[in-house]
Amino acid sequence: MTVKIAVLVSGRGSNLQAIIDNIERGYIKNAAVNVVISNKANAYALERARNHGISAVFLDPKGRDRAEYDREILNVLREYDTDLLLLAGYFRILGSEIIDAYRHRILNIHPSLLPAFKGLHAQKQAFEYGVKVAGCTVHFVDEGLDSGPIIIQKCIPVLPEDSEKTLTDRILEQEHIIYPEAVRLFVEGKLKVEGRSVITLD
Numbered sequence: 001m002t003v004k005i006a007v008l009v010s011g012r013g014s015n016l017q018a019i020i021d022n023i024e025r026g027y028i029k030n031a032a033v034n035v036v037i038s039n040k041a042n043a044y045a046l047e048r049a050r051n052h053g054i055s056a057v058f059l060d061p062k063g064r065d066r067a068e069y070d071r072e073i074l075n076v077l078r079e080y081d082t083d084l085l086l087l088a089g090y091f092r093i094l095g096s097e098i099i100d101a102y103r104h105r106i107l108n109i110h111p112s113l114l115p116a117f118k119g120l121h122a123q124k125q126a127f128e129y130g131v132k133v134a135g136c137t138v139h140f141v142d143e144g145l146d147s148g149p150i151i152i153q154k155c156i157p158v159l160p161e162d163s164e165k166t167l168t169d170r171i172l173e174q175e176h177i178i179y180p181e182a183v184r185l186f187v188e189g190k191l192k193v194e195g196r197s198v199i200t201l202d
Contacts, residue, residue: 002009003031003187006082008073008090009038013045014172015088015109020052022180026060035080036170037073039092054059055080070095076095077102084186087141088179091120099143104193107186108140111171113137113153113170118146121170127158134158136166138182140193149198151191152178 007016016036036049037057057076061069065141074097087108093131099106099152112122114137117129126134127196133137142148154174158167185191185200192199 003083004081005031005033005084005086006077006080007033007036007045007049007086007088008092008143009036009043009045009088010040010091011043011089013043013048013088015175016045016086017048018176018180019086019088019094019194020048020054022184024052027150028184028187031084031115031183035076037076039069039090043174045088064192066095073151074098078080084183085181086183093145093196094141096143099141103157106138107151107179107182108139108141108146109175110137110139110146111168113155114139114146115151122156124164125166127162127164131137132158134171136171136178136180140198149193149196151182151185151198154178 002089010014020033021034023031031056034055035055035068036045038046039059039061041058050058059072076078085102085106103152110122112126133155135153137153138151139181140148140151155171190201192201
């Protein structure tokens with residue numbers, strides 16, 4: 001059985017590309033990205049989807065409240081018989097209707113070692129705070145802001161010569177490694193949520 005994946009995006013989609021590449025090279029088996037949905041018409045991630053023959057859908061949020069907009073997303077997810085929903089640089093908060101429909105089937109990548117530096121510009125927050133280590137986190141999505149159970153984290157040192165940009169770039173390199181890894185574990189049925197903990201099964 002093929003796990004059908006939908007991806008929500010708002011920007012460049014480099015993590016989307018990492019997922020697609022790892023499916024195409026066989027690292028993630030028995031899975032396919034069937035649809036990419038964006039709230040931004042000019043998101044380059046939509047072009048990435050088209051380049052791989054994946055349906056690319058722009059849903060305009062203007063003039064709609066969150067519940068109405070989320071129902072539009074849900075309609076597309078159901079149309080494509082979605083099993084797993086990925087957030088990849090999606091700059092909107094999901095409402096409870098989507099979260100309830102896909103409980104423990106929504107993954108997000110965040111550029112900090114959660115629970116530190118939630119929300120936008122996490123790399124900037126970490127750099128300005130003067131941390132000695134930074135990193136990224138893949139987690140299940142719940143009703144809170146970057147608060148769901150943690151699946152994988154990757155830690156990197158903050159170097160004396162780092163700038164906000166170089167730190168951001170080095171974190172992104174690790175995102176492209178751990179997000180496909182988390183998707184692979186999900187597809188293979190190796191993730192079990194117990195309260196706030198995620199157990200990786202052998």
